[in-house]
Amino acid sequence: MPLEEPLFHLPAPPLPGTDWALFLDVDGCLLDIAERPDEVAVEAGLTETLACLRTRLGGALALVSGRPLAQLDALFAPLHLAAAGQHGLERRDARGHLLPTATLPDGFAAVEARLALFAERHPGMLLERKSHGLALHYRGAPACETEARRLAEALAGTCEPPLAAVPGKAVIELRVPGSDKGQAIAAFLDEPPFRGRIPAFAGDDVTDEDGFRRVNALQGHTILVGRRASAARWALPDPPALRRWLSEAAQALTPKGD
Numbered sequence: 001m002p003l004e005e006p007l008f009h010l011p012a013p014p015l016p017g018t019d020w021a022l023f024l025d026v027d028g029c030l031l032d033i034a035e036r037p038d039e040v041a042v043e044a045g046l047t048e049t050l051a052c053l054r055t056r057l058g059g060a061l062a063l064v065s066g067r068p069l070a071q072l073d074a075l076f077a078p079l080h081l082a083a084a085g086q087h088g089l090e091r092r093d094a095r096g097h098l099l100p101t102a103t104l105p106d107g108f109a110a111v112e113a114r115l116a117l118f119a120e121r122h123p124g125m126l127l128e129r130k131s132h133g134l135a136l137h138y139r140g141a142p143a144c145e146t147e148a149r150r151l152a153e154a155l156a157g158t159c160e161p162p163l164a165a166v167p168g169k170a171v172i173e174l175r176v177p178g179s180d181k182g183q184a185i186a187a188f189l190d191e192p193p194f195r196g197r198i199p200a201f202a203g204d205d206v207t208d209e210d211g212f213r214r215v216n217a218l219q220g221h222t223i224l225v226g227r228r229a230s231a232a233r234w235a236l237p238d239p240p241a242l243r244r245w246l247s248e249a250a251q252a253l254t255p256k257g258d
């Protein structure tokens, strides 16, 4: 179905039931966007809300993010949530077991070196290095967007197999092929405690559309955080609204007296 203007007017989601499995994107969804990746803030009370929801959902809560798992753990410490990092290229299941990762394509180091040089020569550009991807951020140098995208897209094809060039919010990411957020969610849903539950996925970015399509196909709930054309069926206006929804959900799922 084409993404059309009427889809911008999506209703707010219902609160989750105890039979849901909750998948949450991080930047621009759980957390407000910051100028730099290392400047995001985790609002007081959020980790407690996530811990409470995880308990109330029988453990069926996972982060699904473009960030590496190590960054997710640092942000949400002391929690070690089930999580897909680097768009599913890293994954830790609900028992805390790490799943095998893909091997790096030939030419990855040369691409990294070229992007590092570009970032160095353009003030405000930032190259984020991950084990299975490279994120070229231009939030601090918006005039470089076109050049950064063209360079990253051209370099993607120099690897064997080629890297996937995926645009995000003020960023162009090159990542090792083999996973997306839809595949990561499907992998969780094949395992306990996610298996058999109604999936729900909240995300904000274009890379979250893979997750929305997968969850829609499973008759689950898809929640766009923000306002744009999307395959999602529900929406909340911004990260603070998502955090309020999660907090209300945690309260609603907690038996009185607990």
Ligand SMILES: O=P(O)(O)OC[C@H]1O[C@H](O[C@H]2O[C@H](CO)[C@@H](O)[C@H](O)[C@H]2O)[C@H](O)[C@@H](O)[C@@H]1O
Pocket: 025, 026, 027, 028, 029, 032, 033, 034, 035, 036, 037, 038, 040, 064, 065, 066, 067, 068, 128, 135, 137, 139, 168, 169, 170, 171, 173, 205
């Ligand atoms: O899948 P997500 O959890 O949404 O992660 C996507 C990327 O998020 C981060 O970059 C974005 O957020 C930064 C902090 O707000 C912002 O400065 C940047 O402009 C955004 O693109 C992160 O740095 C990336 O590694 C993630 O892939």
